[in-house]
Amino acid sequence: MNFIQTRGIDENRPQSVTFSQAILAPIASFGGLYVPETLPELGEEFLTKHLNSSYKELAKDMLSRFEIDIDTDVIDEALSLYDEFDDKSNPVPVVKVKENLYISELYHGPTRAFKDMALQPFGIVLSSIAQKRNENYLILAATSGDTGPAALETFKNRANVQVACLYPDGGTSDVQRLQMVTEDAKNLKVIGINGVFDDAQNALKHLLASDSFKAALKEKDVSLSAANSVNFGRIIFQIIYHIHSYLELVRQGATAMGEKVYLNVPSGNFGNALGGYYAWKMGLPVEKIIISSNENNVLTTLIKDGKYDLRNCEVVGTTSPAMDILKSSNVERILFDLFGYKRTRELMNDLESKNAYELTKDELSTLRECFDADFCNGDEGKKYIKETFENDGYLMDPHTATCLKSYETCSNPDIKTIAYSTAEWTKFSPVIANALTGEVDAHDIDALESISKTANLEIPAMVKGLFTKEIAQDTIIEKEDIEKEILKFL
Numbered sequence: 081m082n083f084i085q086t087r088g089i090d091e092n093r094p095q096s097v098t099f100s101q102a103i104l105a106p107i108a109s110f111g112g113l114y115v116p117e118t119l120p121e122l123g124e125e126f127l128t129k130h131l132n133s134s135y136k137e138l139a140k141d142m143l144s145r146f147e148i149d150i151d152t153d154v155i156d157e158a159l160s161l162y163d164e165f166d167d168k169s170n171p172v173p174v175v176k177v178k179e180n181l182y183i184s185e186l187y188h189g190p191t192r193a194f195k196d197m198a199l200q201p202f203g204i205v206l207s208s209i210a211q212k213r214n215e216n217y218l219i220l221a222a223t224s225g226d227t228g229p230a231a232l233e234t235f236k237n238r239a240n241v242q243v244a245c246l247y248p249d250g251g252t253s254d255v256q257r258l259q260m261v262t263e264d265a266k267n268l269k270v271i272g273i274n275g276v277f278d279d280a281q282n283a284l285k286h287l288l289a290s291d292s293f294k295a296a297l298k299e300k301d302v303s304l305s306a307a308n309s310v311n312f313g314r315i316i317f318q319i320i321y322h323i324h325s326y327l328e329l330v331r332q333g334a335t336a337m338g339e340k341v342y343l344n345v346p347s348g349n350f351g352n353a354l355g356g357y358y359a360w361k362m363g364l365p366v367e368k369i370i371i372s373s374n375e376n377n378v379l380t381t382l383i384k385d386g387k388y389d390l391r392n393c394e395v396v397g398t399t400s401p402a403m404d405i406l407k408s409s410n411v412e413r414i415l416f417d418l419f420g421y422k423r424t425r426e427l428m429n430d431l432e433s434k435n436a437y438e439l440t441k442d443e444l445s446t447l448r449e450c451f452d453a454d455f456c457n458g459d460e461g462k463k464y465i466k467e468t469f470e471n472d473g474y475l476m477d478p479h480t481a482t483c484l485k486s487y488e489t490c491s492n493p494d495i496k497t498i499a500y501s502t503a504e505w506t507k508f509s510p511v512i513a514n515a516l517t518g519e520v521d522a523h524d525i526d527a528l529e530s531i532s533k534t535a536n537l538e539i540p541a542m543v544k545g546l547f548t549k550e551i552a553q554d555t556i557i558e559k560e561d562i563e564k565e566i567l568k569f570l
């Protein structure tokens with residue numbers, strides 16, 4: 081299968097590219113993104129066939145339907161990393177929390193967040209291509225807290241790959257920060273910036289499109305790619321767990337094969353929701369996708385009113401920092417799918433030049449046939465964390481908690497919901513301790529210990545060990561100095 085471009089084609093590029101070309105150079109013409117030319121149709125037959133399959137078997141078959149140019153032994157090696165998740169037989173448990181509400185736990189990998197679901201296999205795929213081509217790659221990652229640790233973990237000490245990871249200093253939880261700054265592998269550089277996530281992501285997109293930066297890298301015999309979900313190599317692995325989660329509901333007898341469900345997705349850069357949207361288009365029985373946000377609620381306004389408006393709008397720090405994002409990359413792939421490349425280019429140009437765009441009435445109703453949305457503020461989120469723990473015995477992190485509000489406001493309670501838990505409680509312990517007991521300003525390690533006792537949950541060794549590990553990365557810079565700092569590292 082080949083990949084085409086969301087904003088049309090400039091004359092220097094081919095009509096379409098292969099999967100490996102799309103992941104090695106993820107920014108397309110006019111700053112657009114790559115998307116599959118068509119999606120494989122899976123249908124009920126595929127779902128029924130995989131009712132008794134393992135996650136890896138399902139993943140392998142789904143990937144084969146995309147007919148990507150990656151050798152089977154590389155795919156097998158990539159998928160074998162799911163064996164290292166908490167439960168080898170099921171890397172993504174789906175848990176019933178309330179009547180008709182099921183939570184798909186995507187955080188059982190090495191860095192305790194859903195990013196491992198895609199970045200673990202993606203690391204193998206990308207470094208294998210680089211080795212096969214005998215090329216060296218610089219992988220950029222911009223993170224609001226979860227992508228960074230997962231990208232560093234998957235690429236550390238891998239051949240032919242170096243990583244530069246940009247994070248907003250002060251804009252992540254302490255555990256997320258420690259996961260990054262304690263990484264000491266020689267091929268990794270972690271750079272804190274004085275700014276917000278959008279500054280880091282803007283820099284990443286600028287560098288990916290910059291001829292002069294790429295020429296400077298060429299002099300060092302290095303090519304450029306990215307670990308963020310602008311890269312379709314991420315998205316392809318983010319489709320699988322939506323299919324798996326649905327099959328889990330059928331396996332548990334919670335739903336009949338073919339019955340439609342809501343997918344409720346905590347969203348920032350929209351990669352997770354996009355994976356669900358593609359799964360739906362490939363045949364998963366979905367009623368609607370519900371987009372859950374925090375106070376940075378641009379996606380709620382887009383889906384409710386058709387307006388993406390960043391004028392007079394600044395990122396606010398929240399209790400769910402991984403979603404402190406205003407420029408959400410993957411909305412563009414939805415616009416392309418619904419309205420085509422001309423309109424997508426027009427809307428994205430408006431966003432770049434006017435900091436805003438507006439859908440027509442018809443476009444909004446098309447969008448709303450697929451999506452609904454709501455946002456949840458920090459206090460509401462803490463209330464859901466406390467209530468769900470006390471009434472249902474289930475502990476969730478503040479990102480997952482945003483789904484509880486939209487579950488109440490956007491869904492028909494008679495239809496089952498799969499909500500996605502994007503991170504483990506251990507990454508946000510001070511917020512959770514505050515929600516459960518009212519304690520304020522607890523240090524992460526103390527909050528972890530107290531929640532562990534209260535909820536009778538173990539703190540994974542990876543998280544516990546962070547507090548005694550040496551800080552290996554202490555670079556904090558102004559955003560204007562990012563390019564210089566990266567070139568210094570190579």
Ligand SMILES: N[C@@H](CCOP(=O)(O)O)C(=O)O
Pocket residue numbers: 222223224225226227228307308309310348349350351402403409
């Ligand atoms: N929420 C993310 C931001 C980057 O998203 P991605 O989908 O582009 O990787 C994070 O936690 O870093």
